Amino acid sequence: MLEVHLPGLDLKNPVMPASGCFAFGKEYGTLYDLNQLGAITIKAATLHARFGNPTPRVAETPSGMLNAIGLQNPGAEQIISEELPYLAGYDVPVIANIAGSEMSDYVQTAEKMSASPVVRALELNISCPNVKHGGIQFGTVPEVAAELTAKVKAVSAKPVYVKLSPNVTDIVAMARAVEQAGADGLSMINTLLGMRIDLRTKRPVLANQTGGLSGPAIKPVAIRMIYEVSQKVNIPIIGMGGIQSADDVIEYFLAGASAVAVGTANFIDPLICPKIIHELPGKLNALGVSDINDLVGRSWKSWNRKNG
Amino acid sequence: MLEVHLPGLDLKNPVMPASGCFAFGKEYGTLYDLNQLGAITIKAATLHARFGNPTPRVAETPSGMLNAIGLQNPGAEQIISEELPYLAGYDVPVIANIAGSEMSDYVQTAEKMSASPVVRALELNISCPNVKHGGIQFGTVPEVAAELTAKVKAVSAKPVYVKLSPNVTDIVAMARAVEQAGADGLSMINTLLGMRIDLRTKRPVLANQTGGLSGPAIKPVAIRMIYEVSQKVNIPIIGMGGIQSADDVIEYFLAGASAVAVGTANFIDPLICPKIIHELPGKLNALGVSDINDLVGRSWKSWNRKNG
Amino acid sequence: MIQEEMVVTAQTKIADGVFELRLSGRIATLVTEPGQFVHMRVPGESGMLSPVLRRPISICSVDPAHRELTLIYRVVGLGSQLLSNTCPGMKIDVFGPLGHGFPVDEVPAGGRALMIGGGVGVPPLYGLAEALTDRGIEVTHILGFRSDKDIFYEAQFAALGETVIFTDDGSHGRKGLVTDAIGEAAYDVAYACGPLPMLKAVQNVITEKPLFVSMEQRMGCGFGACLACAVHTTDAQDHKGYRRVCCDGPVFRAGEVELC
Amino acid sequence: MIQEEMVVTAQTKIADGVFELRLSGRIATLVTEPGQFVHMRVPGESGMLSPVLRRPISICSVDPAHRELTLIYRVVGLGSQLLSNTCPGMKIDVFGPLGHGFPVDEVPAGGRALMIGGGVGVPPLYGLAEALTDRGIEVTHILGFRSDKDIFYEAQFAALGETVIFTDDGSHGRKGLVTDAIGEAAYDVAYACGPLPMLKAVQNVITEKPLFVSMEQRMGCGFGACLACAVHTTDAQDHKGYRRVCCDGPVFRAGEVELC
Ligand SMILES: Cc1cc2nc3c(=O)[nH]c(=O)nc-3n(C[C@H](O)[C@H](O)[C@H](O)COP(=O)(O)OP(=O)(O)OC[C@H]3O[C@@H](n4cnc5c(N)ncnc54)[C@H](O)[C@@H]3O)c2cc1C
Ligand SMILES: Cc1cc2nc3c(=O)[nH]c(=O)nc-3n(C[C@H](O)[C@H](O)[C@H](O)COP(=O)(O)OP(=O)(O)OC[C@H]3O[C@@H](n4cnc5c(N)ncnc54)[C@H](O)[C@@H]3O)c2cc1C
Ligand SMILES: Cc1cc2nc3c(=O)[nH]c(=O)nc-3n(C[C@H](O)[C@H](O)[C@H](O)COP(=O)(O)O)c2cc1C
Ligand SMILES: Cc1cc2nc3c(=O)[nH]c(=O)nc-3n(C[C@H](O)[C@H](O)[C@H](O)COP(=O)(O)O)c2cc1C
Ligand code: FES
């Protein structure tokens, strides 16, 4: 009923933690058995270790939060040697999120991470600013995103999912460009760019000034984008943005997602992923659905074609 | 302490209802004295009457709502003859929001509306799809928005504020384009494009499928955009998006707004505008601020230059 | 029409998932017609799931002397779920009374009225029946429910006039649809409130006598300012072409607006 | 470290805007060190303003036998405001105990400890003082508050050891800063908790003796997974280069991390 098969990913259920909200699994592993999860998306890996941004790095917003962690991570090699062995002890596919400031960073990181037997797929985080191109984000120009995707595909030993930024005028153009360039799947969405200002200090709350908006607040934007994109591409979508319940998971499937990731909600309820996984079968039964795959894109697929 | 002077608008305070959330004032006028308001932005006027979209037209989201009213309005002439006389009875500047599907619609509507002595300024709603350009929004292509702004400026008897859509990759480019084209001010932001799906019917909740996301959920996005734009343009910004308290008003000023509009919150608390206006002086006093204009852009203006 | 904090005076489960809520406050003294409604801001409980918009609920009956309103609602989603968790003593932000209700004076003195209700469309008919019987009008009620466990207020309605209960599954009263019994009733004016298919069926059957129907639409403001609830008039020549369910309705003369 | 619904057993205002909250549940039996904290999900009240993230609050003292925690917090924003509205009997979702607290064993048997606290940095020192005196350690407390009306727990601390109170305005105790009294105290190990400027000042004064400081940072997860709370180590050669305040701290040996 919950099994899902995507390029490189045979999942016992479609629910995974989102990148950056679960580190490399150890902390949550002390709270529950990670084997319950459909997959695990690990924190963004960069070629070299990064400390990230100064604090404060998070701020609360109505039904959401802002973060500007700044891709803190110990670097690809350390991740492979120090972090992945822990996850190798579980029977859960690992998706490695990779990031960089230049194309060559991404390519080298992709090559290293995809070579690890623990990693089943890469998730290309194209929301990072491209230092060589004057800080413009890789994820806002279709041609740049396509070029990056093609280069990473060329070296990756595993399927590549491209994680789209929602901060664009035309999300369909972005999706089509990376599909054309060889992406095996899409992850949608990354955070919306936002800011909060502290009335007392009169300065932005985050040391980095702007941050990424996540949580339930952004769910309607994510649902809209997945609804639009899923009708225009032929690769599967891992949906995310504000998921906090089994009902939300179903809404994402109806919009066009084939799996989902849970980010911010892990901070609010550390047991949320297993809770959602346990609630899903009952919710599907109540809707008369015997296979969650039947729901993919049902909000736009014609009514008579089952799972069409 | 609260007086604000913007092109065409001498406001006793900087708080006004946002377009589409206050109709033409009559309903709220039965609840409180509209003379308390800084200004009133009336519902979008189009050249001819429009019925708008089928229902359901609204849906709730976490800390927000979606709407797809579809610009229902009785048309410019009816508004002038039937609706504006009521507002003429108040000592409150009226801002006329105008919309259209082609440049010529906008131009004719602008000409008519700006000629009314009751109207002190126009607010150009460029989030509408441009039928002649295959449905692309006027507000997503800087050149198109600039052309529209210039044409409307050419016929308008009153200052023109351009209301920017947040659904773009580069909000600063949009703002600069319309400033260059002669805009007297900016309104930011219009709604984010979003969607909700009904689990029972498996279809989008809104008959129009997608709708505009408003309310507190979008405030961080609006604050970020105003922060970015206000540093790059020399025209004032009317800020909006999720405002529901005097604290929110102050946050908008710190980000770079010179006045604010309250939309969705009017539905939740019909007395919210006067409440905010009455709370503002106390909040400013608590922060040691004697003139709200001193706060404009203080989150980015250098610390030693007062009101610089 | 005012906004105030009303105090919950009673919260009682009266059928499967259906609650009767009593609220005390000044709004109870301002109700002018049965069929008006209130727009309620339901208090949230958890940060991640809180209602934002107000919820429209019909006024079932009103006791102005004791400043008390009675509402009856079904738990269908988040807002009604949270509403059902409120207890006596708690305060709820209520905006009302709103809208135009059932025209009681349409029934000639000494005449007879028919009320047709389905599910949670039944409650406002109770206040209407009270108002009509106060005027000496003879009332007949045809009330439809899904099943035995969904029925409420049968005795209350029966105390005011003849009351025919239908259930979809025949578990109580007659099995079938409310329209089956309309032909058996004698009446001068009919009033209906319930789900859309029921309203359409009733409108198809009652074509010769005055009929008033109460409609539902998703609402924003609840008092005419946002046009969330606009429906087309049936008459294409109508000068406005639309009506707002929240303030021109929710009760309309059958045929005035398109049922949707 | 578990997540559970704890029951409010008492809520008392103990100073201007400062509340003492007692919570009952299993977490009270799991606390291992004074200075650990809990991460609380504060129940929302209104749909438009509800906390999303959890709020970190230090454990002031613990009574494992009665399964009870005591927290002391100041109302500064939305979350703490809503927390202060909770009443005995209500349930609160609590995650904890979290983090590493004050190392009690650093004080040699028969030794003396100095505690320096400011404002709402004072509460965890109370649990620490209890743990130290239980071990027979002699304790001195130097506690700073803004003003008379902000002082709490003076008698409780005085019952455990010498207690010097400072106020910024001299309205109670000595006028001045807590650092003024450090030179007068005799101690083997010092512990500090309070606002950043105080911690920095204390660290500048206490350079010869072991000092442990408790830090604050905005948090996401509260247990090491999100890196919201990462601070640089002082030692540039440190193999990781950073510590997480939530799980490597909140208590650090002075000089281990940059105070920020
Ligand atoms: C004039 C009027 C009178 C009503 N009177 C009653 C009554 O007396 N008893 C009763 O049980 N119900 C009544 N309803 C329906 C009631 O408003 C909805 O059941 C309720 O709003 C559902 O809220 P929820 O949060 O539980 O559901 P959700 O589905 O979670 O609500 C989501 C959003 O949709 C809106 N919504 C959902 N269903 C409806 C609906 N049927 N009509 C309008 N908006 C809806 C909600 O208000 C909310 O904004 C009435 C509706 C209207 C318009
Ligand atoms: C380990 C630790 C222990 C603490 N112990 C106590 C205590 O015992 N008593 C006490 O009164 N306070 C304590 N604090 C501070 C307390 O967490 C904040 O005062 C509280 O989170 C403010 O929440 P709010 O919603 O009222 O304020 P808001 O300013 O509205 O909060 C907005 C956001 O900022 C965060 N935030 C605001 N101030 C702080 C802060 N100083 N530290 C961390 N996050 C903050 C909130 O958690 C929330 O996510 C502690 C903080 C930490 C990190
Ligand atoms: C604290 C935090 C850190 C994140 N780090 C990353 C990251 O390293 N790489 C990435 O692609 N996305 C990152 N994200 C984005 C999430 O993976 C996810 O796309 C986004 O938060 C939306 O989902 P949510 O609303 O469920 O949180 C991060 C989000 C948060 C809140
Ligand atoms: C029901 C509704 C109708 C709206 N109609 C218009 C409109 O006609 N013209 C316009 O420019 N903006 C319209 N808006 C957008 C608002 O003016 C405002 O920009 C937006 O809602 C953000 O502010 P808020 O979060 O305070 O609602 C509408 C918004 C809502 C909720
Ligand atoms: S609900 Fe706003 S006009 Fe009817």
Ligand code: FES
């Ligand atoms: S708060 Fe998440 S790592 Fe410390």
